[in-house]
Amino acid sequence: MRTRLRRDVDWFSFHGTVLLLAGLCLVLLAAPTVIVVVVSFTSGFSLRFPPPGYSLRWYAALAEAEQLRAAAWNSLVVAGWTTLLSVVLGTAAALAIARSPRLSARLLDSLFLSPLVLPALAFGLAALMLFSLAGIPVSPLTLILGHTVVCVPFVVRTTVAALSQMDPVLLESSTSLGASRLTTFRRVTLPLIRPGILAGGFIAFMASFDNVPVSLFLRDAATDMLPIRMWQDLEGRLDVTVAAASSLLILATVVLAVVMERAAGLSRRMAG
Amino acid sequence: MAAAGVVAAPLRPGRAWTAAYDIRLALPLGAFFLVFFLAPLALLVLVSFYADPGMTRFGLDQYARFLLDPFSLRVLGATLWLGVEVTALTLLLGLPLALLLTWAPGRLRGLLTLIVLLPLLTSVVVRTFAWIVILGRQGIVNAGLLALGLTDTPLKLLYTEGGLVLALAQVQMPLMVLPLVTALSRIDPNLADASAALGAGAWRTFLRVTLPLCLPGIVAGCLLTFAAAITAFITQSLIGGGQMLFMPMYLYQQASSLNNWPFAAAIAIVFLVAVLACVTLLNLVGRLSRGRAQA
Numbered sequence: 001m002r003t004r005l006r007r008d009v010d011w012f013s014f015h016g017t018v019l020l021l022a023g024l025c026l027v028l029l030a031a032p033t034v035i036v037v038v039v040s041f042t043s044g045f046s047l048r049f050p051p052p053g054y055s056l057r058w059y060a061a062l063a064e065a066e067q068l069r070a071a072a073w074n075s076l077v078v079a080g081w082t083t084l085l086s087v088v089l090g091t092a093a094a095l096a097i098a099r100s101p102r103l104s105a106r107l108l109d110s111l112f113l114s115p116l117v118l119p120a121l122a123f124g125l126a127a128l129m130l131f132s133l134a135g136i137p138v139s140p141l142t143l144i145l146g147h148t149v150v151c152v153p154f155v156v157r158t159t160v161a162a163l164s165q166m167d168p169v170l171l172e173s174s175t176s177l178g179a180s181r182l183t184t185f186r187r188v189t190l191p192l193i194r195p196g197i198l199a200g201g202f203i204a205f206m207a208s209f210d211n212v213p214v215s216l217f218l219r220d221a222a223t224d225m226l227p228i229r230m231w232q233d234l235e236g237r238l239d240v241t242v243a244a245a246s247s248l249l250i251l252a253t254v255v256l257a258v259v260m261e262r263a264a265g266l267s268r269r270m271a272g
Numbered sequence: 273m274a275a276a277g278v279v280a281a282p283l284r285p286g287r288a289w290t291a292a293y294d295i296r297l298a299l300p301l302g303a304f305f306l307v308f309f310l311a312p313l314a315l316l317v318l319v320s321f322y323a324d325p326g327m328t329r330f331g332l333d334q335y336a337r338f339l340l341d342p343f344s345l346r347v348l349g350a351t352l353w354l355g356v357e358v359t360a361l362t363l364l365l366g367l368p369l370a371l372l373l374t375w376a377p378g379r380l381r382g383l384l385t386l387i388v389l390l391p392l393l394t395s396v397v398v399r400t401f402a403w404i405v406i407l408g409r410q411g412i413v414n415a416g417l418l419a420l421g422l423t424d425t426p427l428k429l430l431y432t433e434g435g436l437v438l439a440l441a442q443v444q445m446p447l448m449v450l451p452l453v454t455a456l457s458r459i460d461p462n463l464a465d466a467s468a469a470l471g472a473g474a475w476r477t478f479l480r481v482t483l484p485l486c487l488p489g490i491v492a493g494c495l496l497t498f499a500a501a502i503t504a505f506i507t508q509s510l511i512g513g514g515q516m517l518f519m520p521m522y523l524y525q526q527a528s529s530l531n532n533w534p535f536a537a538a539i540a541i542v543f544l545v546a547v548l549a550c551v552t553l554l555n556l557v558g559r560l561s562r563g564r565a566q567a
Contacts, residue, residue, distance in 0.1 A: 006473075007473060010473035010474050010475055011473070011474045013474075013475070014473075014474035014475050014478060015474065017368070018368040018371050018372060019368075019372065020368075021364065021365055021367075021368035021369070022365075022368040022369040022371070022372040024365060025365035025366060025368065025369040025445065025449075026369065026384070026387060028365065028438075028441070028442050028445070029387055029388060029390070029391055029442060029445055030387050030390070031402075031406070032391075032399060032402030032403060032405075032406060032442060033390060033391070033394060033399075033402065035402055035405055035406060035412065036398065036401065036402045036405060039405055046410055047404070047405045047408060047410065047411075048410045048415075049405060049406075049410075049411060049412045049415065050412075050415075088300075089300050089301040089304055090301065092297045092298070092300060092301065093297065093298040093300070093301035093302070095293040095297050096293055096294060096295045096296065096297035096298035097295070097298055100295065102295065104295060105295060105298075108298050108302060111302075111305060112301060112305065115309065117499050117547065117548075117551055118544060118547070119502075119503040119519075119520065119540070119543055119544065119547060120503065121503065121505055121520045121523055121524060121540075122316065122523065122540035122541075122543060122544055123309070123312065123313070125316065125523065125527050125533075125536060125537065125540055126312035126313050126315060126316035126537075126540070127308065127312045129312060129315045129316060129319055129533065129537075130308075130311055130312040130315050133315065145308050146308070148304070148308075149304075149305070149308050149309045152301065152304075156301075206393060209395075210395045210396055210397075212396070212397070212505065212506055213503075213505055213520070216524065216528075217527075217528075227395060227396070227397045227506075230395075230397045230398075230401070231397050231506055231510070234397070234400075234401055234404065234510060235509075235510065242401060243401070243405075246395070246397075246398040246401055246402075249394070249395055249398055250394055250398065253393045253394060253395075254390070254393075256393075257389070257390075257393050266389075
């Protein structure tokens with residue numbers, strides 16, 4: 001009887017603690033997003049929660065916020081080119097180093113992933129020093145080059161993971177059936193690793209679109225980037241327009257993420 | 273020709289796939305990294321050895337200035353300590369959530385995974401902005417405290433270290449939970465059943481079976497969270513405000529407002545070395561724990 005009771009207390013106290021802490025964690029994770037979206041529909045002038053009333057006025061204000069719109073366009077263009085460069089360079093590199101036991105391949109793997117752990121701000125400063133030494137003025141081009149360094153690791157990581165999950169028997173049978181290397185790549189390898197490349201490209205795009213530390217050093221005065229614009233708006237005054245812009249960003253991201261989840265199993269690949 | 277291929281293929285088994293693609297395919301990215309990643313870092317090291325802001329003569333003055341200055345050392349210490357606090361909080365809340373995720377049935381698991389992933393996909397500025405709304409004078413926490421009569425005047429929550437740790441914990445939480453889920457789902461469920469059958473309670477099973485087996489995941493999660501928390505420039509400056517100075521902002525101030533490149537470079541190098549030292553230390557712990565988990 002007594003041991004039975006003790007077991008029950010033990011079971012309930014353990015599962016109760018886990019549930020309580022996990023619940024707290026879920027609230028912590030979800031609350032900020034929910035609150036930003038709700039506040040963006042306020043009819044008032046402040047970031048009070050809950051809002052005194054609801055309206056679409058801040059979305060209307062957003063339509064006239066030229067600075068934010070221009071900044072968003074710049075960020076999209078830079079993120080687009082960065083993603084293209086990252087996917088081309090990253091996929092080729094991943095093909096070369098995945099499954100290779102050679103020391104050179106292992107070293108290159110560590111090198112290509114190292115921007116992930118280095119403070120991006122330090123790299124931003126270093127890149128600015130290089131460009132000014134070489135006499136190249138900062139421009140959207142320097143932004144794209146800098147962003148590619150910090151975004152390409154995502155493509156390398158997901159593509160290498162996809163390649164190492166591939167069954168080598170498929171390649172052998174393709175070769176033994178007389179297919180050329182190019183045909184094997186196009187018809188067997190590429191379709192199998194496409195989800196990995198897609199997921200990596202998506203993460204690279206998001207990382208570039210959201211990047212502040214590298215952009216701070218490598219943009220010229222004329223090129224306003226969205227996250228920097230929003231950050232400076234927030235430091236100056238707490239503007240509700242930023243809440244409306246944030247909500248639109250959240251919506252766009254959720255839609256993109258759901259599409260990517262369907263196409264590439266995004267959550268599985270991010271966990272790896 | 274095709275027939276020759278069929279005959280030739282089995283003669284060298286495995287060769288076709290272990291080195292399926294030429295290592296030269298890595299050359300374009302390798303060259304790109306040489307020019308735009310390694311060269312800048314080398315230049316950063318070089319510039320840090322200039323003795324004066326005008327960059328006319330070499331010397332160790334910048335490092336001496338940093339390492340002998342109590343203010344700079346306090347900034348470094350505060351930054352690393354902030355990383356420890358955030359990592360501890362994310363582990364305390366993230367591990368139970370990871371456990372819940374591995375217990376949850378299919379559909380619920382998908383929903384929970386989405387909630388975990390969302391912050392990772394939302395802009396850092398947006399995530400940080402949300403915390404200003406929550407912690408501000410008119411924010412939800414203060415409104416609740418006032419309504420409950422727990423306080424008469426709004427509390428100062430924004431621009432405090434507690435607020436900053438909480439906000440950073442939310443921002444970095446996915447980096448902790450995702451490796452934990454991976455590690456937990458690799459554990460053979462029979463082990464927990466065996467432990468229960470042998471008479472161990474839920475707590476004992478967790479502490480003696482589950483926890484040691486997912487140590488590699490814990491180390492991986494701590495590593496990512498720590499590195500991200502100490503370099504989270506935006507969150508640090510917006511939630512921490514002007515009173516609290518951490519390494520990234522210190523570096524940025526010296527480089528951009530004061531235009532002191534050699535000192536900024538020295539700060540960057542000291543910061544890089546500190547981050548790498550912490551990462552290496554954690555990696556070492558991870559390798560040791562993996563050895564134990566397999567034994």
